[in-house]
Amino acid sequence: MQSTLSRRIAALEPSATLxxxxxxxELKASGRKVISLSLGEPxxxxxxxxxxxxxxxxxxxKTRYTVASGIPELKQAVCKFYQARHxxxxxxxxxxxxxxxxxxxxxxxxxxxxxxxxxxxxxxxxVSYAELVKLAxxxxxxxxxxxxxxxxxxxxxxxxxCTPKTKALLLCxxxxxxxxxxxxxxLGALADVAIxxxxxxxxxxxxxxxxxxxxxxxxxxxxRPELMDRTxxxxxxxxxxxxxxxxxxxTFAPAAVAKKMASxxxxxxxxxxxxxxxxxxxxLESSQECVEQMRAEFEKRRDYVAxxxxxxxxxxxxxxxxxxxxxxxxxxxxxxxxxxxxxxTDTDWCLELLEKKGVATxxxxxxGAPGYARLSFANSMEELKDAFDLIEEFLK
Ligand code: PMP
Ligand code: GLU
Numbered sequence: 001m002q003s004t005l006s007r008r009i010a011a012l013e014p015s016a017t018l019x020x021x022x023x024x025x026e027l028k029a030s031g032r033k034v035i036s037l038s039l040g041e042p043x044x045x046x047x048x049x050x051x052x053x054x055x056x057x058x059x060x061x062k063t064r065y066t067v068a069s070g071i072p073e074l075k076q077a078v079c080k081f082y083q084a085r086h087x088x089x090x091x092x093x094x095x096x097x098x099x100x101x102x103x104x105x106x107x108x109x110x111x112x113x114x115x116x117x118x119x120x121x122x123x124x125x126x127v128s129y130a131e132l133v134k135l136a137x138x139x140x141x142x143x144x145x146x147x148x149x150x151x152x153x154x155x156x157x158x159x160x161x162c163t164p165k166t167k168a169l170l171l172c173x174x175x176x177x178x179x180x181x182x183x184x185x186x187l188g189a190l191a192d193v194a195i196x197x198x199x200x201x202x203x204x205x206x207x208x209x210x211x212x213x214x215x216x217x218x219x220x221x222x223x224r225p226e227l228m229d230r231t232x233x234x235x236x237x238x239x240x241x242x243x244x245x246x247x248x249x250x251t252f253a254p255a256a257v258a259k260k261m262a263s264x265x266x267x268x269x270x271x272x273x274x275x276x277x278x279x280x281x282x283x284l285e286s287s288q289e290c291v292e293q294m295r296a297e298f299e300k301r302r303d304y305v306a307x308x309x310x311x312x313x314x315x316x317x318x319x320x321x322x323x324x325x326x327x328x329x330x331x332x333x334x335x336x337x338x339x340x341x342x343x344x345t346d347t348d349w350c351l352e353l354l355e356k357k358g359v360a361t362x363x364x365x366x367x368g369a370p371g372y373a374r375l376s377f378a379n380s381m382e383e384l385k386d387a388f389d390l391i392e393e394f395l396k
Contacts, residue, residue: 008135016127016366020350024360035387037375038360040176040325042242044297046279047290050241053282054275062278066271069262070097070250074277077284078250086219088228090252096261097280099272101206101236101249102128107261108202108232108251109136117167119202122153123368124327126176126204130368138167142368147329150318151178155189162193168200171220174207174322177367177374179302181211181321184218191224201231206249207323209240209291212299215321221252229254239323240291241283246276298324301377301384308388312395324378327364331371333395346370357390 003010021039028034057063069075075092082088098104105128113119115137121129123142130140143161145151158169169190174181182190194201203220211217221227236249251261271277305326309315314332335344339356343349347363350373354360364372377384 008137012135013131015131017362020354020360020362023354027354027358027360032358034354034358034360035379035383035390036360037377037379037384037387038362040239040323040376040378041244042239042294042324042378043380044242044294046242046246047283049286049290050243050279050283054279057275057278062274064274066274066277068266068269068271069258070095070271071274071277071281074281074284075250077281078252081284082219082252086222088219088221088252091255093255094252094258095250096253096258096265097248097250097272097277098261098265099249099269100238100244100247101204101234102132103247103269103272104234104236104249104251105129105132105202105204106135107264108234108253109133109138110264111257111260112200112232113138113167116165118163118165120158120161120166120169121368122151122157122171124151124175124177124364124372125170125368126172127362127366129170129172133170139165141166144368147316147318150180150321151175151327152180152182152186153190155193158190158193159197162197162199166197166199168202169194170202170204172204173220174211174217176207176323177325177362177364177369178318178327179320179323179325180318181215181217184216184223187218187220188223191220191227194230195224195226199230201227202234203231204234206235206239208235210295210298210324211322212295212302212320217322232257237280237283241280242294243276243279243283246273246279248272248276248280298377301379301381302326304381304384305375305377305388308384312388312392314395324376326375326377327367327369328373328375329371330364330373334371338394346373349373353391353394357394359387359390359394 024036075095113136119133133140221231233252237243350363362374
């Protein structure tokens, strides 16, 4: 019999973040007390004025198909926001609005990558990157970074990974899963290699508003004038405005690329939800005070989580400049027994922590970094406190 599944789909792994979150939910449903530090999603509700804009859109009948790549008013609002924030001169023809940033990434790889072309991805990387590149027929080339360098790719390592088949570099700053963030100078050094090697850069900037301790976020294409023509920025409302369920993300791309993404979307999904698009517009056009409130709350949690990690023997992590994750080095606690059971790998450690103590995390291997565990601090202080008390008990 012929094989049922296509080669690309047969090789596809499920998302580890969503799998661990589902496991935590399952355990909770069975009556166990579970604290989930697995899924990276703000625990806040979407601010009221954004919900009100959605209700108004529904009442005004904005409930029909829109232009497949998004309503012109939202594209305009996105351009205005970026112009004010980063001084970047994008036009609506550069914007594609999609069903969340994950969908944006799928579009970008499908439009840019030919069979066998390579995309350089620094590890630790967000779980979906490598799988989405493979799904588009590309080859993810994983380049390891070091905790001592705050998990940042160096220009030397970038250059060494380039081959004649390299098509793009994929950068995530601030980073999921490490919370690391590149300075303008560091981005400039990477940009010089990308320009010299004639590569695309896909800059996932979805955590740009969640930055701590007064550090300054720098948007990739601002560091060299030549970058606008070779950069694709990924962004959206999911993290900044606590709008994960609304499914709105967007890309900034050169017009020719954006046009093809619009064609792809017109065939594949049509427009992202019309009501969510109006809500996203309200998010960008109204006061940003709600963003600052949530950011400040995340910063307190980041400080708390950093202090708890530092206080536990054998745990460590890099500097967390942004996003809401701690990427914890658990290597000193592997290769030993827990309640008589030998635990060798980060995957077993995370599963055992969930099973024994009801704390859900995500194994570093899913992010291309065995020996680590990712903890999301998008949880209340009470939950974080309880979770760390349980982790301490577990390690004893
Ligand atoms: N990029 C990164 C780095 C992320 O952490 C996420 C997580 N949601 C996404 C993209 C996808 O975002 P969305 O929910 O808008 O699809
Ligand atoms: N980005 C979040 C995370 O890394 C949400 C889950 C997902 O989209 O995979 O946990």
